[in-house]
Amino acid sequence: MTPFMWNQWREIFTPKKRINVVGSRVLQGVAGFFLLYRVFTELPLANYFWGLHGIPSGSLLHHFGPTGAMLEHLLNQPSGVHIILIIHTLAALLLFLGRWGGLAAFVAASTFMILNARTPSIGDGGDNLLQILLFYMVFLNTSTKEPGQTRIFFHNLAVYSIIAQIIIVYYTAGTSKLMGESWTSGKAMYQIAQLQWFSLPFFGSLFKNPYLAILASYATIVYQIGFPYLIFTRYKILAIAFGIILHLGILVMMGLVTFSSVMIGSELMLLTDTDYTKIRIKFNSVIKNIGQIVQKFHPIQEARRSEDAIQ
Amino acid sequence: MKKNLVKLIKFGAILIFLNHFLQTIFYLTPTNILKEDTKLGTLNSSYMRPYFDQVWTLFAPTPVRTDTLLLVQCLPKNPDSKPKPKRWVDILTPIWKANQRNRLTAYDRFSRTIENPLRDIIQIPFHLTKAAKKCDAGDKSICEDVKIKRKKHRDKSIDNVRKAASVYCMNYMQQNSLSFDEVSRIALRIRVVTPPPWKDRYDKSKATQQDFDLGVHSTVQTKAPLIYRSMP
Numbered sequence: 001m002t003p004f005m006w007n008q009w010r011e012i013f014t015p016k017k018r019i020n021v022v023g024s025r026v027l028q029g030v031a032g033f034f035l036l037y038r039v040f041t042e043l044p045l046a047n048y049f050w051g052l053h054g055i056p057s058g059s060l061l062h063h064f065g066p067t068g069a070m071l072e073h074l075l076n077q078p079s080g081v082h083i084i085l086i087i088h089t090l091a092a093l094l095l096f097l098g099r100w101g102g103l104a105a106f107v108a109a110s111t112f113m114i115l116n117a118r119t120p121s122i123g124d125g126g127d128n129l130l131q132i133l134l135f136y137m138v139f140l141n142t143s144t145k146e147p148g149q150t151r152i153f154f155h156n157l158a159v160y161s162i163i164a165q166i167i168i169v170y171y172t173a174g175t176s177k178l179m180g181e182s183w184t185s186g187k188a189m190y191q192i193a194q195l196q197w198f199s200l201p202f203f204g205s206l207f208k209n210p211y212l213a214i215l216a217s218y219a220t221i222v223y224q225i226g227f228p229y230l231i232f233t234r235y236k237i238l239a240i241a242f243g244i245i246l247h248l249g250i251l252v253m254m255g256l257v258t259f260s261s262v263m264i265g266s267e268l269m270l271l272t273d274t275d276y277t278k279i280r281i282k283f284n285s286v287i288k289n290i291g292q293i294v295q296k297f298h299p300i301q302e303a304r305r306s307e308d309a310i311q
Numbered sequence: 312m313k314k315n316l317v318k319l320i321k322f323g324a325i326l327i328f329l330n331h332f333l334q335t336i337f338y339l340t341p342t343n344i345l346k347e348d349t350k351l352g353t354l355n356s357s358y359m360r361p362y363f364d365q366v367w368t369l370f371a372p373t374p375v376r377t378d379t380l381l382l383v384q385c386l387p388k389n390p391d392s393k394p395k396p397k398r399w400v401d402i403l404t405p406i407w408k409a410n411q412r413n414r415l416t417a418y419d420r421f422s423r424t425i426e427n428p429l430r431d432i433i434q435i436p437f438h439l440t441k442a443a444k445k446c447d448a449g450d451k452s453i454c455e456d457v458k459i460k461r462k463k464h465r466d467k468s469i470d471n472v473r474k475a476a477s478v479y480c481m482n483y484m485q486q487n488s489l490s491f492d493e494v495s496r497i498a499l500r501i502r503v504v505t506p507p508p509w510k511d512r513y514d515k516s517k518a519t520q521q522d523f524d525l526g527v528h529s530t531v532q533t534k535a536p537l538i539y540r541s542m543p
Contacts (some may be wrong), residue, residue, distance in 0.1 A: 012325070013325075024341070037415075041415065041417040041420075042417045042420060045417055045418070045420070045535040045538075047374075048533060048534050049424075051530065053534040054533060055424050055474045056420040056473060063361050066319060102501075113362075117361070118477075121424055121471065122421075122423045122424055123467050125367070128365055129365075132363060134366060135362075140342075145542075152319055153321055153324070157324055157328055160328070161328060161331075164332050166365070168335060168336065168339065169367045172339045172367035172368065173368065173369040176368040176371035177371040178369075179371070179373065180372030180373050181372075182373055183372070188370065188371075188374050190509055190512065191375075192370060192374050194506035194507075195506070196378050197375075197426060201413055208513065251414070252357075252414075255410055255411065257414055257415065273379055
């Protein structure tokens, strides 16, 4: 083992401090908000989505074994869905507020799995990703007090797991696109934008332009395949900023609110605490510069005020 | 003693971490000889499903190219009443339009309850694609199994579509103060709309549509949200 590798191993095995604490807290907040958003928008349809006289088509037995039968019995009661939703909401709220994060993530992962397994047809990629991330988030520790070394070890391992999962998502999505003729020929964005289900009519017209269509297709592929490398370079913040813009675009164009928000939350988790400090310093200096520009106009405002006073 | 136990737990956790991500990477690789009918493939599937099941192809390799619409007619109990040619109502487009007007709603989720089973009716479901490919490649032993599973899945999907489409008839009944007998049957039709290909992108007349009748079924008395109330 080289000294570098030995140091890396020691860093993982006996870490001295938690990594990505701010990012982990951001991810908890986004995940909690996402779950609350889903509960509140879907509450009027709760009985229809998950209740006895609704459309549930999945079985809980595959996920929960014999307990699944008990859960199904509960969900088949008139208020069963609401009991699960209340527990789910409380867990989501705790996650959003960053209180008892590990326990909240565990409860949210369980209730979210119950709802997803009960009616799989309403889920999207965002639900799939969050379901997996919630398992890892059980081990995150974002408390203000510095925990013991074992606790730090598990927090860091959870962070590595989330990073590995995001890399896998991007790399799989990118390489799968390389295998598709629609993507390599640049027609994919045009085809998606023509569908009523996914796209606003404006984007349908926009992606008829060959330059835009090919740029959007290729930029997506290059970004998704390049992401696992870029986040280990000095261009990480830029890469994440590009990813956030990409997902905001997906949110507006395709309306995949939940998928986009989970991806944005996950990307924000990849920033280290030092990155957040750098961003904060940069942000403060931008605000200061704006303040100085405004200051230049101050005399005019002063003059106006004195004119008003004279009148 | 305690120190050694902690070390052991940490080693165990790292091994679990490595195993988990190796399994995940293997699970997500394209179909290959190591996954097909091998012990390793079976072991991998049973580890990943259902808790870590994941698909990240995201509109790849071939993105969805068609809009699949559902047309319905609510019919009375009388078996003599048949669907009329000009009375079909498209129940998905208004949901999509409402979702486009306001993205922060559950309309998208609601549309998925219809759209996803509809796609499972007209396409080979994802979990049967590998077996169907083998059948197409000449493996006759698997064809019968694919046929039976596909029929079972199709019947289940039609039932799911029937349940979801019944919401429209239940809303119609509530809005017009009708009795259930007046909407107790529902006629279903799938319309597949294919936008013009790239070379004809400015010519709307090149879009094609194909209809498939799914027959007349009994309406399900679902706990129907009044989702179609404010829609034209």
